[in-house]
Amino acid sequence: MKKMSFIMVAVFLMISASLAAAGTLDEVKKRGQLVCGVSTGLPGFSITDEKGVWHGIDVDGCKAVAAAVLGDVSKIKYVPLNSKERFTALQSGEIDLLVRGTTWTMHRDTALGMNFAGVNYYDGQGFLVKKSLGVKSAKELNGATFCIQAGTTTELNLADYFANNKMKYETVVFDTHDQTAAGFDTGRCDCLTSDQSQLYGLRTHLKDPASAVVLPDVISKEPLGPVVRQGDDGWFNVVRWSLFAMLNAEEMGVTSANVDEMKKSDNPAIRRLVGLEGDKGGSLNLPDDWSYQIIKQVGNYAESFERNVGQDSPLKIARGLNALWNNGGIQYAPPMR
Amino acid sequence: MIIHTPHPDLPAPTTSVGAIGWLKRNLFSSPVNSLFTLAALYVLYQLVPPMFNWAFIDANWVGDSREACTNDGACWVFVRVRFTQFMFGFYPETEYWRAILAFCMLGSLIGYLLIEGLPKKGWVAGFTIIGYPVFAYALFYGGWFGLPVVETYKWGGLMLTLILSTVGMFFALPCGIILALGRRSSMPVARSLSVVYIELWRGVPLITVLFMSSVMLPLFIPENIRIDKLLRALIGISMFQTAYMAEVVRSGLQALPKGQTEAADAMGLSYWQSMYLIVLPQALKTVIPGIVNTFIELFKDTSLVMIIGLFDLLSIIQSSFTDSKWLGFSVEGYIFAGLVYWIFCFSLSQYSQHLERKLHTGHARM
Numbered sequence: 261m262k263k264m265s266f267i268m269v270a271v272f273l274m275i276s277a278s279l280a281a282a283g284t285l286d287e288v289k290k291r292g293q294l295v296c297g298v299s300t301g302l303p304g305f306s307i308t309d310e311k312g313v314w315h316g317i318d319v320d321g322c323k324a325v326a327a328a329v330l331g332d333v334s335k336i337k338y339v340p341l342n343s344k345e346r347f348t349a350l351q352s353g354e355i356d357l358l359v360r361g362t363t364w365t366m367h368r369d370t371a372l373g374m375n376f377a378g379v380n381y382y383d384g385q386g387f388l389v390k391k392s393l394g395v396k397s398a399k400e401l402n403g404a405t406f407c408i409q410a411g412t413t414t415e416l417n418l419a420d421y422f423a424n425n426k427m428k429y430e431t432v433v434f435d436t437h438d439q440t441a442a443g444f445d446t447g448r449c450d451c452l453t454s455d456q457s458q459l460y461g462l463r464t465h466l467k468d469p470a471s472a473v474v475l476p477d478v479i480s481k482e483p484l485g486p487v488v489r490q491g492d493d494g495w496f497n498v499v500r501w502s503l504f505a506m507l508n509a510e511e512m513g514v515t516s517a518n519v520d521e522m523k524k525s526d527n528p529a530i531r532r533l534v535g536l537e538g539d540k541g542g543s544l545n546l547p548d549d550w551s552y553q554i555i556k557q558v559g560n561y562a563e564s565f566e567r568n569v570g571q572d573s574p575l576k577i578a579r580g581l582n583a584l585w586n587n588g589g590i591q592y593a594p595p596m597r
Numbered sequence: 598m599i600i601h602t603p604h605p606d607l608p609a610p611t612t613s614v615g616a617i618g619w620l621k622r623n624l625f626s627s628p629v630n631s632l633f634t635l636a637a638l639y640v641l642y643q644l645v646p647p648m649f650n651w652a653f654i655d656a657n658w659v660g661d662s663r664e665a666c667t668n669d670g671a672c673w674v675f676v677r678v679r680f681t682q683f684m685f686g687f688y689p690e691t692e693y694w695r696a697i698l699a700f701c702m703l704g705s706l707i708g709y710l711l712i713e714g715l716p717k718k719g720w721v722a723g724f725t726i727i728g729y730p731v732f733a734y735a736l737f738y739g740g741w742f743g744l745p746v747v748e749t750y751k752w753g754g755l756m757l758t759l760i761l762s763t764v765g766m767f768f769a770l771p772c773g774i775i776l777a778l779g780r781r782s783s784m785p786v787a788r789s790l791s792v793v794y795i796e797l798w799r800g801v802p803l804i805t806v807l808f809m810s811s812v813m814l815p816l817f818i819p820e821n822i823r824i825d826k827l828l829r830a831l832i833g834i835s836m837f838q839t840a841y842m843a844e845v846v847r848s849g850l851q852a853l854p855k856g857q858t859e860a861a862d863a864m865g866l867s868y869w870q871s872m873y874l875i876v877l878p879q880a881l882k883t884v885i886p887g888i889v890n891t892f893i894e895l896f897k898d899t900s901l902v903m904i905i906g907l908f909d910l911l912s913i914i915q916s917s918f919t920d921s922k923w924l925g926f927s928v929e930g931y932i933f934a935g936l937v938y939w940i941f942c943f944s945l946s947q948y949s950q951h952l953e954r955k956l957h958t959g960h961a962r963m
Contacts, residue, residue: 304921307921308682310917312686337748345808345906348812352815461921464924464925574922
């Protein structure tokens with residue numbers, strides 16, 4: 261019995277010791293590599309091209325952190341995770357950072373022991389309808405048939421919305437993206453509903469993409485962002501400010517192309533952004549040029565957005581909510597001073 | 598004297614020989630059969646030409662981007678552009694030769710063992726079982742002799758499917774035989790341990806085993822100990838498959854008449870001698886179809902590793918559908934995946950039939 265309790269104490273000490281030394285930032289620096297959890301394939305967010313190179317707005321989130329901490333966006337190990345194992349991978353320390361189109365909810369933020377470092381994409385559930393229906397708003401969809409993908413919160417949101425507005429609807433459930441789009445294409449339903457960021461991708465599957473429109477209505481809030489473990493504030497700050505640096509760079513018009521020129525600028529806000537004045541990297545425990553490296557190697561938020569999901573990509577998603585606060589959106593980063 | 602010469606046989610009526618005769622016997626032997634034949638022909642006529650057109654005549658073969666797919670048919674360009682990724686996953690392009698070398702070597706080792714009458718087969722078999730896995734792992738992973746390290750998370754595609762299934766098979770057969778013998782043993786401890794193992798692992802679905810290995814296990818072990826995800830999956834698959842293999846082998850042991858063991862005992866052979874010389878050769882021969890069946894099943898079941906985020910052949914093809922440059926070519930991808938799986942499974946099945954014919958000693962009831 262005595263021996264048993266001794267072993268238990270030893271195990272407990274071992275675990276608490278490893279937790280006390282948790283400093284993810286130091287670990288990443290020592291390892292020289294960031295381990296970043298991404299999705300197994302979400303158009304525009306994290307996908308691999310035919311060379312096996314990762315792209316997407318979430319992947320840029322990983323790259324920004326790697327640029328800030330290690331000064332090199334290639335020092336990343338991407339761990340593709342599905343929606344079920346993503347939280348375990350983070351909790352168990354298999355990954356340092358999770359950027360996987362994860363919706364920020366109260367339960368996840370509190371009960372699951374995670375912290376959301378910000379929002380890199382404001383998503384919400386929307387509708388794709390046939391142009392020929394002549395529908396302008398979701399309120400006119402009473403009695404419509406919906407194509408939806410199985411096993412998502414989509415169905416629950418839809419039920420809530422229609423019950424609230426006292427309207428009737430029917431659903432046709434499919435298994436994958438492709439099948440859902442095919443069902444919509446062949447006229448099995450009048451309307452397709454999913455997260456808005458997905459709708460644009462689904463629309464490009466259609467035989468004639470111009471025959472369908474995405475309605476402006478959004479019936480749920482889906483703020484997606486990078487996630488870290490709770491209780492490691494130093495690392496949380498690094499991830500959070502890597503995102504803010506990209507947003508601030510866009511606000512000040514600093515891009516990957518002109519950042520070297522901007523270094524000569526007299527504007528104190530820009531000089532602080534590129535690490536020439538102020539606190540620089542000191543309080544984050546990062547090199548002084550951390551934000552310069554993010555902008556140089558990844559670009560500002562607008563560049564990342566347009567390249568992956570916006571006008572320069574096949575998805576062609578409009579900025580909408582994801583525009584900066586001074587442009588009609590709600591992306592807002594605190595000042596860097 | 599009258600010599601009776603029988604009239605030479607008349608040739609059979611033209612309606613019962615040759616092509617017409619065959620048709621009449623097999624396809625139009627009764628009104629109902631004729632009706633079915635015509636219906637089947639109509640269905641084939643409706644299905645085959647459009648599919649053939651789609652897959653070959655109207656298909657797009659050349660080019661390197663989506664814009665090259667101008668015809669109505671299949672866009673094989675998609676498969677072509679991604680072909681090396683489907684084969685090797687994210688394995689670095691400059692290191693493909695390592696994977697190819699390892700598989701060619703396995704192929705030639707097995708080929709050597711299959712061709713009859715070659716010398717020193719015992720040594721080759723020994724190397725295949727003990728030396729080769731070490732060599733193959735060293736080649737895949739690298740880190741010695743100036744080979745750069747390729748971490749397991751970069752392994753994928755057909756290569757990963759083959760690794761998972763061959764490792765599974767390598768472990769399942771010997772361990773399964775031991776468990777089957779254990780279950781029929783008269784020693785209570787060995788027997789109950791085997792029964793518990795088999796019933797435990799056979800009682801859970803493979804998907805649960807994989808899920809446990811990837812989601813639950815990391816929570817139980819201390820944070821600073823990391824077990825590679827691929828290794829966890831490999832262990833899970835091997836343990837699971839061993840239980841199935843044990844039951845297949847046990848069915849062969851049970852099919853053997855009791856007289857065989859009794860005769861071996863009467864000759865004064867020890868337990869292991871009688872197993873090795875008398876029982877197992879006969880038992881394993883009877884269950885070749887069962888063993889190959891389990892292997893084919895395993896080969897296809899490896900696609901379940903998709904749920905733990907490993908990119909085997911099927912999941913890497915599926916993930917390529919989400920590339921926004923190539924949305925909407927899932928049919929081509931699935932057909933390619935199906936073709937690759939079919940080639941492997943069909944070859945395995947053909948080989949097993951060949952083996953059955955070769956070892957046929959009259960025990961089988963035709």
